[in-house]
Amino acid sequence: EAQVTQNPRYLITVTGKKLTVTCSQNMNHEYMSWYRQDPGLGLRQIYYSMNVEVTDKGDVPEGYKVSRKEKRNFPLILESPSPNQTSLYFCASSFLAGGSYEQYFGPGTRLTVT
């Protein structure tokens, strides 16, 4: 089954404690990205990757890091989480179809930073 998986699904942590949210896709997509979803703001892109070892900032990259060492994996790293990073996070992978990218989203990771 084609899918994007994220782990963990729920995470409660404390300020300053480094954490990693994993993301993996089995569709051989080149393009992957991370979004955060906040009430009233929709989803906003954090980082994206066009291919292995190619990453770039999205609209809200501050406080986050990513890496793309393998095509299927795109982990999101919070080196020193703060309460304003409490949010619902989605990983997505996509392919170009008919002139536009069609994105597949993971199930989400709900992060709470206290």
Added chain:
Amino acid sequence: GDSVTQMEGPVTLSEEAFLTINCTYTATGYPSLFWYVQYPGEGLQLLLKATKADDKGSNKGFEATYRKETTSFHLEKGSVQVSDSAVYFCALSEPGSGNTGKLIFGQGTTLQVKP
């Protein structure tokens, strides 16, 4: 910059009612337009899309028409079901932005359908 504006929710309808969720956009080029749906506890799923003016996207009884003259992409369904209860997101992808594929989302509209 590019942006998407959706009607405020929540929208509450009775089963079999007609649904319209308004979406307008601002973009410098010719974006592709999308509707995504998020069921409770799940990720977003692509519902339909349109890539050029006057295109109509349709899926599962939902449809939306790309109106360049009014910069709109309103979502409609003739008869909603309880199972349609979800959050609906309008989004655009600007093909001119170096093909990064970034989606710009509206704030989402919650639809609740009552039996």
